[in-house]
Amino acid sequence: MIRVNGKQKQNGTRDKDNKGAALLCLGIESTAHTFGCSVVEMYQDSERKGKVLSDIRGIYKPPEGSGIHPREASRHHAEVCSSVLAQSLKEAGRRMDDIDIIGYSAGPGLGPCLRVGAVVARTVSGFYEKPLVPVNHALGHIELGTMLTGASDPLVLLVSGGHTMILAFAQHRWRVFGETLDITIGQLLDQFGRAMGFASPCGGRIENLAGQSDGRYTQLPYVVKGNDVSFSGLLTAAIRAASSGEKLVDVCYSLQETSFAMLAETVERALSFTSKKEMMIVGGVAANKRLASMLDIACTRQDAKLYVCPIGFAGDNGAQIAWTALLDYAATKKQIDVEKSSVHQSWRLDVVDVGWR
C-alpha cells in the first residue's frame, strides 16, 4: 500500500509523553559496516536534552581474515535498509507522519555505503516532505557522547576504524590537536586481527586475548611525534612478533599496551596544554576497557574528569546522526535540498561549522 503524504506537523503538537514541545528526528547512518536507523527526540523546553527512542542496526560481517569490501557492504545495506527503517519506527512507537526531520550521514565514509543511506534519506525526505539534514559522522560520535555522558566542554579522543584524533572545541569548530599520521587505532587492531585470521571487527577479540596474558611485554615500536601518533610500524612489528613464535596473547597484550599508552600520552599532553578539566572518549574503540582505564589514570594525573561513551552507543549508529541533526536544525533551521544532498567520502571534522555550541 502506498502511504499518502500528510501535511507536515508543527513541532510538538503530537508529543505523546506530555513533556512539552519536542522535535523528532529519524537518523540514518551508513558510512561503513553499519546501517543504522534511529528515532531521537529533542525536548524544546530544556537546553539540548534528548532521548533515544529507538536504535536499530544492520551490521555487515565480512568473511574471516578480510576487511570491509565497500561494494559488498553496500549490497548488505541495500538488503536490510527498509526493514531496519521500519523497525526503528515501530520500536519508537512513531509513524513517519510524526517525524519532523530526517538526518543522514553525509560523510566521511565508504562511497557505496554512504550512497545507500543517502538514497534512503532523500527518498523519505522527498516523499514525506520532511526537511533533510546532512550530518558529519565524526561529529555525530562527539555530540551523542556529550548528550549521553553529560560532559560540557571536554577534550575529545575520537577512536574508531575511521578516526583517531584528539579534538578541542574553539570558535565554532572542533580543532584537531593531534591525530594519527598513518592508520587509525581501529585499523591497527583490525588489520592485526585479520592477519591472525580473526573476523572483522577484531577489537573485542584482541581485548579478550590480551586479558589472558600474564603481562609479558614484548618490545614494540612506540611512536609519538609531538601530539601525533604513528601506528604502521607498530602493526608490522606486531604481526612479525606473532608470526615468529611469540604467544598470541602476549602480542595482543603488548599491542594494546603500546598503542594505548601512545594515545594516553598524547591525551595527557593535550590536557596539559589546554588545561581542560574534562576528557571524553568516543568512537568504536571507546568500548575497550583497558583503554578507558589507562586514560582514567592519565586524566587523574592532569586533574581532569574522564567520560566514556556508553558501550551500547560507542560504535556507529543512527542515534548519533539523529541527535546531531536535531542540534543543527534546532539551532540553525538549515536543511539541504535533495538535489544538493551529495555524500563525501572524505570530510574532515575540523572544517565543519558548529552553530549550536
Added chain:
Amino acid sequence: MQNLPRPLEIHVNIAITFSSTQEMNSVMNALIPDNVNFPSGLSMSIFPSKAGSRKKRLQSGSRSRTVVIKLTSTGQVSTLVNTLDELLEHASVASKVIH
C-alpha cells in the same frame, strides 16, 4: 567481461515504471545527486518520460509514472556494468523504502 583494446560505444536506455507520479519523483530525485563525478567515458541523464499527448501534458502537467535513465559509455564496460548495478540497486532501495 573483457575490456577490448578499442572501447565500444554503448548506449543503455532504462525505463522504470512506478505506481504513482509521486513515487517516481521521489525516487528520481533520490538518484540524481549521485549523478556526478563519473569517470571519463561515462555519462548519464535521468528524467521523467513523456507520458500522454502533448496537449494533455500542457494542460495538466506531466503525469508520468516512469523515469528514463540513459547511459552512454565509451570507456570500460566493467565501469558501465558497475554503475548500472548500483543504479538499479538504489532505485530498488528507494522504492522499497516508500512502501
Added chain:
Amino acid sequence: MQQSTQTRQGQVLRRGAEADIYLSDWYGKPAVSKVRTPRAYRHKLLDDQIRRYRTIHEAQIMSQAKLAGVRSPFVYFVDPVAAEIIMEFVPGRSVKDAITLQVCKMMGTYAGRLHAAGIIHGDLTTSNFIVYGRRLVLLDFGLAYYSERTEDMAVDIRLIKEVFSSAHVQIFKKAFDSFVSGYAAEMGKRKAEKVLENVAEIERRGRYARFQV
C-alpha cells in the same frame, strides 16, 4: 656531588604531561630539575625504557641545539636511572601567554636553524618557547631527534601550525606567516617551500588515507 634527591625539595614549577619540573639550585645557581615521572598506565618495562632514553637524549640534543644557533637551557647534571636532568633556570614568560608577530618570526628562525642542522624538535608548541627580555629560549627537547628528512621537518612544522590554529586561533594566519618568514630565511626559500608542501600533504593524507581497507 650533589644528590639528585636534594633537588626535589624545591617548589614544583609545573606538572607537565611528560615530566615534573622543580625549582632547585645547583651549587648556588638557580636551576630547574626535570624529572620524567613514571606513568602508572604504561607497562613498567616500556615506561623505564622510554624515560631513560628520553632523558639522555634530551640532554644531548639540548646541547647540540646551541651549536645550531638556538638558545636552550644549559645542562648541569643528568641521571638516567632517576630520569632526571638538572639544568639552567630560564626566567620569563611562555610565548603561549605572550605571543607577538615578532616572536613568531623568531620562533620560525629557531625552527629553521634546527632543521638546517638536521635536528627535529618534535614538540614545537608555544608553551615550549620562553621570552626573556629580548631573548627567546626553546625548551623541552624531550621528543627531539636527528633527521634530514623533509617529511619529519613537515611533521614538526605541522605541529606548531596546529597550535597556532587551535590555541591561537584569532591571529592564526599572521602568526603562521611570520613564523614562515623566519623559517624560510634560515632554510632558504626553496627548501622551506618543499617543507610546507609536505605539511599540506600530511594534512591532505589525514583526510583521504583513512579509508584504505
